[in-house]
Amino acid sequence: MNILDLPPELITVCFSYLKGTDLARVAQSCTLFNEISSIEKLWQDRCRKEYGLPTDTKLNVSFKKWYEKVLHENGxxxxxxxxxxxxxxxxxxxxxxxxxxxxxxxxxxxxxxxxxxxxxxxxxxxxxxxxxxxxxxxxxxxxxxxxxxxxxxxxxxxxxxxxxxxxxxxxxxxxxxxxxxxxxxxxxxxxxxxxxxxxxxxxxxxxxxxxxxRIDPSRFEPVAKVPIQPGLFKGMYGGHGTEIVHLYYTSDGSSGQAQKISGDPNVPSGEISIRFDIDKHMVLNKDQQEFKLLSVIEADDEETNIPYKPEKMDRQPFVIPSDIMIDNRNAVCPKYCIARFHGKGTVSPMGYRNPTLINIHFIVFSENQFGVLWMDLHSFSMFSRVEENFPALR
Incomplete structure (x- = not known):
């Protein structure tokens, strides 16, 4: 049986599985294929499936023309x-x-x-x-x-x-x-x-x-049994102002890191600013949060190192030591946190020469807020989740 013997409706269904570039090629083979491949619904579906163009877009030309002129090269x-x-x-x-x-x-x-x-x-x-x-x-x-x-x-x-x-x-x-x-x-x-x-x-x-x-969209997927879900966060980096970082986890969910999306001459965009390990979780009381005591607490300290189990963790008090500078003066610091981890932060002189990893505490306050206590810098930074809805991530 020849495909030309099929009803046009069935040929249309077959063509609906072709990419736009292939659809344009079969249109050149005969008059019937040219007519069927010009059906607007086929091209509307191609624009949506290949390039994510919303179906309710109000074009001033046909979907076929938009595919050929705009999307094929730039979509x-x-x-x-x-x-x-x-x-x-x-x-x-x-x-x-x-x-x-x-x-x-x-x-x-x-x-x-x-x-x-x-x-x-x-x-x-x-x-x-x-x-x-x-x-x-x-x-x-x-x-x-x-x-x-x-x-x-x-x-x-x-x-x-x-x-x-x-x-x-x-x-x-x-x-x-x-x-x-x-x-x-x-x-x-x-x-x-x-x-x-x-x-x-x-x-x-x-x-x-x-x-x-491109920012890898797979790194926004939800992760089980972590203290805070992946996403974009904004935080203050001293005199450089506010910057945006992308928080995500390793494939096994055992550690997290924050990559700079916007950066500065000290630690540029694209570099990892913050790292923390889920298995280096700690629980502190108020008295343990004076800086002299914080600075000597090691990741393997038996007294403070409590395995992280999200379903069993209670909130713990949070206090900013008196000799710690807060990067963002407008920041309202919570009095409690839901998790606290040992980690490493990247610092460097201007020009990203000789970058160094220093000790930090990665502190989770809620699903939308975390803080970083930069131990060697005697400073604290608050980060808030970017709440904007980006259609490209849907």
């Missing part, structure tokens, strides 16, 4: 990303507008880690009135600028892409306006003024090309 960049151009990094969410345009936005924390993230548009991909693809860079410029998106086809770097603007001359007024916009943005994050200028110099050297690395 793979939809998702959650980390800027890896410089040490500062950044959290980037790329998703669709109601009209189907691809919009990239940076999300960053304010001085108060309990507040919602701020966001700004980075670049977009859309069709103009003549149905031609337009790619525009939007961030830190007074007028949107044309840009090119380079998606790496090599499977070894499939989770990376870059965006490049054409270098151009700017007027003195434009340069000054862009600088003011950039510095205002830095100060919203709680960055000290002199470090804002340092960041500005780094930005100027890399402003025409930005590279991105």
């Amino acid at each position: 793979s960049i939809v998702g959650l990303w980390r800027i890896n151009t410089t040490c500062y990094g950044g959290l980037i969410h790329i998703w669709y507008t109601e009209e189907g345009d691809i919009l990239a936005e940076e999300f960053y924390s304010q001085k108060d880690v309990h507040e919602k993230l701020l966001q700004k548009e980075l670049f977009c991909v859309a069709l103009d009135e003549e149905k031609n693809v337009q790619k525009q860079w939007l961030a830190n410029c007074l007028v949107p600028q044309p840009c090119e998106i380079h998606v790496y086809k090599d499977t070894r770097v499939k989770d990376k892409f870059s965006v490049e603007q054409k270098e151009r001359k700017k007027s003195a007024r434009e340069k000054e306006q862009e600088k003011l916009m950039f510095l205002e943005d830095c100060e919203l994050r709680g960055t000290h003024r002199e470090l804002c200028m340092y960041k500005w110099q780094s930005y100027k050297q890399n402003q025409f090309k930005q590279s991105f690395e």
